[in-house]
Amino acid sequence: MAIGEYCCREIVAASPTESVAVAARLMRDHHVGDLVLVERTDDEDFVPVGIITDRDIVLDLIANDEGDLSRMAVGDFQRRELITVDEQEDVFAVIAKMRRAGVRRLPVVDERGILVGIIAADDLVGVLAEGLQDLARLATYQGLREASERPD
Numbered sequence: 001m002a003i004g005e006y007c008c009r010e011i012v013a014a015s016p017t018e019s020v021a022v023a024a025r026l027m028r029d030h031h032v033g034d035l036v037l038v039e040r041t042d043d044e045d046f047v048p049v050g051i052i053t054d055r056d057i058v059l060d061l062i063a064n065d066e067g068d069l070s071r072m073a074v075g076d077f078q079r080r081e082l083i084t085v086d087e088q089e090d091v092f093a094v095i096a097k098m099r100r101a102g103v104r105r106l107p108v109v110d111e112r113g114i115l116v117g118i119i120a121a122d123d124l125v126g127v128l129a130e131g132l133q134d135l136a137r138l139a140t141y142q143g144l145r146e147a148s149e150r151p152d
Helices: 020-030 054-062 091-101 121-149
Strands: 034-040 046-053 105-109 115-120
Touching: 020 034, 020 054, 034 115, 046 054, 046 105, 046 115, 091 105, 091 121, 115 121
Parallel strands: none
Antiparallel strands: 034 046, 105 115
């Protein structure tokens, strides 16, 4: 199961030079908990260079009274190395990567490193839940089929 089948292709992105205040408003306006920081390529595509979450803003900036968020660039604030996943990577490999890194969201890229989506832990829970429902239905269906095939 390739992660590209399950990632969200509607990405809210911003330049690393955007202010933290603008980034927070983008998250609010688009009802998302993260922004992928991107740089434009010569081909007018976007390459992810970072990610910032609403949690990062609240816990690391607001809680520490870091000052004027309208003057602070999100790219200056990003503190951890960006981890991406290839859209062909297996779902379980992505889950393992998230667990090792201790992150809940990862940008998804194509073979050229171009941003194509984002995957969140919540998305993966939904994928796994659907798979478990299918297995449960299979068990029920098999019992019904066997009962209908038995002579009375």
